[in-house]
Amino acid sequence: MIIIKVMGGLGNQLQQYALYEKFRSLGKEAKLDISWFEDAAQQEVLAKRSLELLQFENLQFETASREECEALLGKGVLSGGGPSGLAGFLGKVKRKLNPASDKHFYETDMYHPEIFSFENKYLEGHWACEKYYHDILPLLREKIRFPKSQNPENARAAERMERENSVSVHIRRGDYLDPENAGMFGGICTDEYYETAMNQVREQLPDVHFYMFSDDPAYLKKHFRGTEYTIVDWNHGADSFYDCWLMSHCRANICANSTFSFWGARLNPRTDKLMIRPAKHKNSQVIDPERMHALWEDWVLVDEEGRVL
DSSP: OEEEEOOSSHHHHHHHHHHHHHHHHTTOOEEEEOGGGTOGGGHHHHTTOOOGGGGSTTOOOOBOOHHHHHHHHOTTBOTTSSBOHHHHHHHHHHHHHOGGGOOEEEOOSSOOGGGGGOSSEEEESOOOOGGGTGGGHHHHHHHOOOOOOSOHHHHHHHHHHHHTEEEEEEEOOGGGGSHHHHHHHTTSSOHHHHHHHHHHHHHHSSSEEEEEEESOHHHHHHHOOSTTEEEOOOOOGGGGGHHHHHHTTSSEEEOOSSHHHHHHHHTOOOTTOEEEEESOSSTTOOOOHHHHHHHSTTEEEEOTTSOBO
């Protein structure tokens, strides 16, 4: 059995779910471990994060029990973290003496093709790389269905987006501006990045209209004025995930280094869509254009200096 740990925000959860569906498409038994959202040790995080997969309409997946997780990881493993107590210590010793016995696989690279040869593993990671599930994206679009929004503004916006040469632009600020995150995620989606991305769209589509999405709408209203722009600022709290749904209705998608907007583009069913993303997701990543294009098929890559790679 393959067990995939679910954690993080909506974009990460969708990636973990997508990997689950990829294993199932290969005929392998797979389940999701959702205990990260149930563990008391995660309560500070859970003030901001919930299992948003449950918000989708009839999204089906099998969950792993604690006993099934312990069958792979051993006793004494906390759902929200690593081994604890004597059992956890003995488990560490066992894995050090016999690495082949370690059933816990951590994501450490952009893409791990070896995971598809696994039979009995517990997988922990974010799995953002498009190549993991690029071939089953049509299936994922069928399964990942948003419930009807109670806010009529969403339906009106989606209808306009379908008629226009609409472009979603996601600018993530919020927690990316915090000192503990800025070093890792800051300085990637620069003004130069957005200027180049928006000009790329203007060169390919006439009369474009930009729909601006951000966790900082005040910033958008200050910097993006005029009839060319619509600031999407009406989805809040649990309804925030409808921003992802609206992005999927656009003709083109300009993403931040954020899995949330990646999924807005991935769920876009248009065959002629234009998808643009930053050349790297984190500052620890070394840009290898050839590899990135192989792993992110059909995407336009733009770096922080505004260069198309």
